[in-house]
Amino acid sequence: MVSQLFGKGGIVSxxxxxxxxxxxxxxxxxxxxxxxxxxxxLNQGHRVVCLDNLQTGNLDNIAxxxxxxxxxxxxxxxxxxxPLPVAVDEIYNLACAASPPxxxxxxxxxxxxxxxxxxxxxxxxREKGARVxxxxxxxxxxxxxxxxxPEDYLGNVNxxxxxxxxxxxxxxxxxxxxxxxxxxxxxxxxxxxxxTYGPQxxxxxxxxxxxxxxxALKDDPLTIYGTGDQTRSFCYVDDLxxxxxxxxxxxxxxxxxxxxxxPGEFTVLELAERVLRLTQSRSQLSFLEATEDDPKQRKPDIxxxxxxxxxxxxxxxxxxxxxxxxxxxSGLGESAxxxxxxxx
Numbered sequence: 001m002v003s004q005l006f007g008k009g010g011i012v013s014x015x016x017x018x019x020x021x022x023x024x025x026x027x028x029x030x031x032x033x034x035x036x037x038x039x040x041x042l043n044q045g046h047r048v049v050c051l052d053n054l055q056t057g058n059l060d061n062i063a064x065x066x067x068x069x070x071x072x073x074x075x076x077x078x079x080x081x082x083p084l085p086v087a088v089d090e091i092y093n094l095a096c097a098a099s100p101p102x103x104x105x106x107x108x109x110x111x112x113x114x115x116x117x118x119x120x121x122x123x124x125x126r127e128k129g130a131r132v133x134x135x136x137x138x139x140x141x142x143x144x145x146x147x148x149x150p151e152d153y154l155g156n157v158n159x160x161x162x163x164x165x166x167x168x169x170x171x172x173x174x175x176x177x178x179x180x181x182x183x184x185x186x187x188x189x190x191x192x193x194x195x196t197y198g199p200q201x202x203x204x205x206x207x208x209x210x211x212x213x214x215x216a217l218k219d220d221p222l223t224i225y226g227t228g229d230q231t232r233s234f235c236y237v238d239d240l241x242x243x244x245x246x247x248x249x250x251x252x253x254x255x256x257x258x259x260x261x262x263p264g265e266f267t268v269l270e271l272a273e274r275v276l277r278l279t280q281s282r283s284q285l286s287f288l289e290a291t292e293d294d295p296k297q298r299k300p301d302i303x304x305x306x307x308x309x310x311x312x313x314x315x316x317x318x319x320x321x322x323x324x325x326x327x328x329x330s331g332l333g334e335s336a337x338x339x340x341x342x343x344x
Contacts, residue, residue: 030057114169194261
């Protein structure tokens with residue numbers, strides 16, 4: 001049972017509102033992606049029920065919504081069931097730390113969040129007849145031996161590695177989604193999300209974009225693990241959510257995973273150089289030992305999303321970095337925020 005309710009409105013008014021609007025459950029709703037999605041759905045006139053255990057989510061992300069009549073927040077861990085005594089139209093299962101330092105801090109809980117959390121979302125969807133979305137990840141491909149990675153690539157994952165709790169947890173969640181659709185007819189959607197960035201990321205998140213921006217704004221060394229030749233494909237949060245919403249709205253598509261990401265491929269060194277230039281930082285580069293199982297390549301094949309969803313990312317890396325840097329400046333206590341350098 002959910003443990004605590006914040007904000008105004010509550011379950012009773014949610015039941016009254018369900019005929020005029022959708023009732024949407026968002027797990028992990030106080031996190032980076034979840035809080036952006038909460039805002040979108042409220043702006044669209046829907047009723048939002050947000051669940052988050054605040055392990056990596058932040059109440060500050062959803063503070064503007066707490067007084068909204070169509071928003072309810074439950075502090076709740078999705079490894080426990082969350083029966084809701086109202087009709088539910090859509091469920092977005094976003095709950096789980098996505099940053100390696102965060103999900104490696106408690107790998108058993110990470111695995112439980114991925115697997116049992118998915119099971120509880122599916123049970124709720126089955127009970128309510130709701131469409132349910134699973135936030136999967138490019139990490140299911142592991143350290144890929146082919147590039148770009150299409151959805152039918154089976155991956156190269158080390159089941160005993162430090163990233164396995166997340167990689168294998170998300171793979172198991174995909175299996176559960178497939179089996180619930182196959183056995184129970186549950187209306188499912190699965191997106192394999194590639195590296196996403198943007199405002200409302202935690203500066204202490206531990207991922208490469210947050211690390212570089214935070215370090216650059218403080219003129220600290222930018223830490224690069226390994227040679228920096230490993231590649232990533234960075235998708236701005238607005239583009240990602242456009243893709244997720246297109247996937248959830250699509251009718252008559254196969255219940256199979258779809259890659260959602262930006263196929264623009266950059267080395268970690270190239271990212272560092274862009275952050276340094278845009279922030280006009282005096283930081284130097286600091287090369288550290290490579291981390292175990294760090295993928296050498298990451299680039300999505302988005303042919304399925306383009307053909308089935310008519311979706312493709314629009315925000316260029318530098319434009320997205322400028323917006324993210326400005327957000328970080330406002331939150332790092334800068335008395336006189338740096339002017340982001342103009343694009344060259």
